[in-house]
Structures are given as C-alpha cells and as structure tokens.
Amino acid sequence: MSWWLAYIGLGLFAGFFAGLLGIGGGLVMVPALAMMFAAQVGFSTGEVLHLALGTSIATILFTSISSLRSHHQHGAVLWKVVIQITPGILLGTLLGTLFASRVPAKPLALFFTAFVCLVAVQMILNLKPKASRDLPGAIGVFAVGSGIGAVSALVAIGGGSLTVPFLTWCNVRVQNAIGTSAAIGFPIAVGGTLGYIYNGWGHADLPAWSMGFVYLPALVWMVPASMLIAPLGAKLAHRLPVATLKRIFACVLIALAAKMLWNFFPEPDSFT
Template sequence: MTWWLAYSGLGLFAGFFAGMLGIGGGLVMVPLLTMMFAAQAGFPPGEVLHLALGTSIATILFTSLSSLRTHHQHGAVLWKVVIQITPGILFGTLLGTKFASYVPAKPLALFFTVFVCFVAMQMILNLKPKASRELPGSGGVFAVGTGIGAVSALVAIGGGSLTVPFLTWCNVRVQNAIGTSAAIGFPIAVGGSLGYIYNGWGHIDLPAWSLGFVYLPALLWLVPSSMLIAPLGARLAHRLPVATLKRIFACVLIALAAKMMLSLFS
C-alpha cells in the first residue's frame, strides 16, 4: 500500500507539470520511478531504468489525452502541424525504443541526465526565437518529428521539452506550442509504449505483472492521479507566468536527475 500511495503522489506531481508545460511528465517520472523500483525487492538492478522508461511513457499515453482535451478547448492545438509531424514521430519512437532496449542502464542514465540538464538550461535561459523563422515544409517537419520521436522514446518523455522549443523557435505562440505539444505527446506515447512492451517481452528476470518493460501495478496508480490533475495544469498554463514556473521546475529536474544517477551508480 505504501508504494501504491507513492505512485499516486508521483502521478499528481507529474500530471500537473505535464498539463502546464506540455512536457508529458516523463522527466519527473523516470528518475523517481527508477529510485522506487530500485528500493523494492524483485526488480533486477540492470532493468530498473528500462522499466521506469517503459512505465513512464505508457502513463503519458493517458496523461496526454487529458491535457490535450483542455488545450483543445482553449483553441491552442495546431492540428495541421500534428498531422504533418505524426508519421515522423511514430517512426522515430520505434527506433528509439529499439535502441534503448540494447543500452545498459548506466550509459542510458548518463544520456538521460545530460538531456535533462540540457532541457533545464533551456528553461532557465528562456531563449526567444528570431522573428524571421517559420515552420519548415512537410519533409522538414517529418525529419524533425523523427528526431523528436527517437529522443522522446529514449528518455520516455511526451516530447514537449523538444516540441515546445522547436515550435516557439518557429514563431508559434507559446500557448499554441504547449497545446500542440500535448497533442503530439499522444503518438509519441503510442509508439513508445508498443516499443517498450515488444522489446521487453520475454525477459525472464522482470518482476511479476510486467508487460514487457511496462510495470502494470505502477501504471494502474499513476494514470488516474495524473489524468485527474493534468487539466488543472493545462488551465493554469493560460493564466500564470509560465517562464517563472519553468525556471523553478528546471531546478527540480536537475536535482531529480542527479539523485537518480547516485542511486544507480552507488
């Protein structure tokens, strides 16, 4: 019961920022799930990070729908961009999950931590786009989608930390960028979940109630709480100073990633 409560609390925390910042919540869930799994019996040390990645991206499958609905009600989703980028996203996520399944936990954790620090600095500096930039053509959008999908699958995120900067760099209004990122998070989660289930299928040392690299008991408690709170975060994104919240959240991300690295390497 203690772990179930911890999963529910994590779902609330991750779901709130997923809705507000369009990030999917994986940057929070992965380090905390890794530490939770490592502290429990029956979880092989070499697979705790893979299980955290798979479970996190499966949770995003539901969280993205919840925050997407709220952003759509505010007219913040650019559906033309979503349709153009989705094929590349699906292709990239399948590549990313395949690669992640072959990478040992420690190098994968190092890549995750470096990526988190990159995202955090992006949030802290709050870089602004040049006025002359526009969205690329369909070929360019497909290529960007493939890259976003691959990296998102590797670190189990909804893609917002890549999609939002890309769209704002192309002079898309930040509210539209966040809303569109929430919509793009769904195909990322679909491709990523299927990839982690397939690539983890048949591993005999995984804990009971695992579906590939997705740990179902954690998913069962993460989903309701994250879906419950995500719309609140999405509504607040249209009212609060998001830049200030990003800087605070960036510091939290760096601390969590550092703690995850310590737990894996100690």
C-alpha cells in the same frame, strides 16, 4: 512501505507540474520510478531504468488525451502539422525504444541526466528561440518528427520540450505551438509505449505484472492521480509566479536526475 501510495504521490506531483508548466511528466517520473523500482524486491538492477522509461511513457499515453482535447477545444491545434509529423514521430519513437532497450542502464542514465540538465537550464534562463523561418516541407517535417520521436522515446517525454521550440522557431504562434505539441504528444506516447512493450517482451529479469518494459501496478496508480490533478495545475498557472516555479522545478529535476545517476554509479571507481 506501501508502494501504491508512492505511485499515487508521484502521479499527483508529475500531473500538477505538467498542468502548471505545460510539460510532460516523464522528466519527473523516470528518475523517481527508477529509484522506487531499485528499492523493491524482484527488480533487476539492469532493468529498472528501462522499466521506468517504459512505464513513464505509457502514463503519458493516457494523460496526453485530456491535454489534447483541451487544446483542441480552444482551436489551438494545427492538425495539418500533426498529420504531417506523425509518421516521422512513430518511426522515431519505435527506433528510439529499440535503441534504448539495447543500451545498458549506465550509459542510458548518463544520456537522460544530460538531457534533463539541458531542459533545466532552459527553464532557469527562460531561453526561447527567435522565430526566423517558416515550417519546412513534408519531408522536412517528417525528418524533424523522426528526431523528436527518437529523443522523446529515449527519455520518455511527451516531446513538448522539443516540439514547442521547433514550432516557435518556424514562426508558429506560441499558443498554437503548445496546442500542436500537446496533440503530437499522443502519437509519441503510442509509438513509445508499443516499442517498450515489444522490446521488453519475454525478458527473464522483469518483475511480475510487467508488460514488456511497462510495470502495470505503477501505471494503474499513477494515471488517475496525474489526470485528476493536472487541471488544477493548469488553473493555477494563471495565478502563480510561473517563472519562479519553473526555476524551482528545474532544480528539483536536476536533484532527481543526480540522485538516480548516483544510484547507478555508487562508487567513485564505477566510471572506470
């Protein structure tokens, strides 16, 4: 199989739904990459999920730039919030990658699958928190940023599924919440990418062309594909029944995560 074609296909798929639904592509890329890496020669079973996480968040590093610029041009980014939350985001992502690199693949796969299912249920039921308070002070924003950064690094996402609900809960307009979340996705990707590179540097079981836990061949093919198709998804968001597509996409997420989990627990007695 020509794996570069698979990477391009995954980049197109993830980028399209990222633009269409306003979510990061990490939830799709991680289970798909984990299965692709596991099927290739030269990949250690114990490291495929760490490589999938690192490569996914490195991809978001590039794709988040175009999203950030677009929302900034529409005046939807609350830069004061971005500045306040970024130090916490960077600390959280670095701690998250440190923790993820030291957790064995099976428990990490369980955590990822549980998080994916939570996001999928939120999509299917279209759950949204009701605005009930204002943004906390600088210390509170820093603490929230640390938590968002840590979880985002653990599951290799841009943080939108966490940041948008938090901001809307704090009475921030939805448009501003989405735009600010897009801007916050960049420091999440920066901290996460640096963390996965550093914590994976020098591991003996990594394949050739790896930079820590970032697999460069997959990164090189996925980034252009996802950046090319994301604007098309964003345009179609105003023409297609997004609520229905969210439910379909949620089912795809659950199926991908379940298949990835099955690869780590192929036998019924693997849980014992």
